[in-house]
Amino acid sequence: MSSSSSSSENNRSEAQCDRDSLLHSEGKASSHAPRAFSLTLVATPIGNLGDFSPRAAQALSEADLVLCEDTRTTARLLSENSISARTEALHEHNERQRVPALIERLQNGTRIALVSDAGMPLLSDPGYRLVRAAIEADIPLTVIPGPNAALTALVLSGLPPHPFMFVGFPPPRSAARKEAFAKLHAAERAGLTATLIWHEAPHRLAETLADMAEIFGPTRPCAVARELTKRFEEVRRAPVADLAAFYAETPPRGEITVLLGPAEAEETSADDLDTTLRSLLETHSVKDAAALAATAAGLPRRTVYARALELAAERKAQNQP
Template sequence: MFTKTSSFQTTQAGKLYLVPTPIGNLSDMTPRAIETLQKVDLIAAEDTRNTARLLAHFEVSTPQISFHEHNTQMRIPKLLEKLQAGHSIAQVSDAGMPSISDPGKELVAACVQAQIPVIPLPGPNAALTALIASGLAPQPFLFYGFLPPKPKDQVKQLEELNYQKCTMIFYEAPHRIGRTLASMVQVFGAERQVVLCRELTKKYEEFLRGSLGEVQEWAQNETIRGEFVVLVEGNANPPQIQDSGLDLTLPYANQVEAVIATGISSKEAIKEVAKLNQVKKQVVYRAYHHLDEEED
């Protein structure tokens, strides 16, 4: 369905403002962001306690309502009701831009569906702040966010990302950074260049640059503090699927195994075999995992 909304349109409905908040240094709060928080009827905050300190600092008295990952579905109908009644709402996360590894996207989608204007404000963002100072190629880049917490799942996801030639950006918590670096060394190799950024915009802002092997060694001998942005250089020579010798008369499962033997993940191998045989990916997937046999 084609829709069109704009910030200047005349409507009885209110507006949803997406307001970035500082990722560390409170001086990064823009005058427009402060003015918006002052003029809206309600602030939907990821953590009302954290936002209360921010509001107190800038002398903003607008009331708050909690809006986080655990109450999203419960809150959205109430917030939509207020917006449709003409109230304006500002949505904020604890730090940075709403929706970027933080709550927000569900409310935005609901407003878009209801044709309620969504007005984004520019402001602090940890990923881009780290990228421009990293020394790695700034474009193109791929923002991934948080990897799965379990090493097995991390490795599986990183294997799929190993084909990327662009700079990759991840977020990671201090208590998991060591395990994540170990997974990256396993998949990307110890020589791939990486930049760790922590305490961005704060007094003890720090950039650690080197190979994955060097940075992993640092992490093993350091008391880790601070949230991290992890930037990994792209793969200049990604694995190539050598399909010229692939026998397409073989069963799909055998073809997948042959492609995997060239160093490709099973997911990518299934995709490639489906492409070469001009069949749906699900057909090859079921054949490789013997799902059709289990139903017989």
């Protein structure tokens, strides 16, 4: 073998070693926990503690501080994973007041991890104000993904998986709930086509489903997912009115996600218009209710306003002693 070819092979060997070294270094860096001066959002199990990822455990173990909704709930998760970490509460009642001091600590090098009681932080949980403040302060932040009740329910529901819209919790009172549903139904009339997803408390489930049946129609496909990833996981699939009747007779327990399938394309009937108007008139003026309903139905405002006046007069007469 010539000296030139031997030198060439040595050069290739050295280059390969350099590449291997670089890849090894990058691999170690990519698996490393959150770096200093960072905020890390960490997903936690929605029921089954076995769903907690090694990367999430590493992030919490290396954080200087773990912010959580309820320190008692997070303490169990930490204990199960032999993690010793300092915890402090960050919830809807104290987040606004705590954010400035937390940003200062992040700027001073404190590594902070944020978790919710279950699932992805921020989704129907605290943390949004802190994240916005961190972005504005140019503080590096990252997310360690993991369990999510809305997406888990979506893939189990049998309803179209995309597009979908996660709406959070519906309003607790029926009048406000119907108003929120009517606005979504108006958006559907204007072209929105998506599977709609809510979380709901068990003691309000039957009433919420009944309100959905009234606003969206009794035959809309629906699914109720309960206790996801836990021992008594259950998903019921049926028209929304049927599920409303079932849960009125069978009070549910546990964590609940409700999914409503997209509306089928159909022309608005007079009954649909009256249903929408009656619901909107409970919380809106005649003028505003007519404007929303006209947009939803794609009908002239003058025509819808005239019908709204008639329904308002009927309602006033019915409410008189």
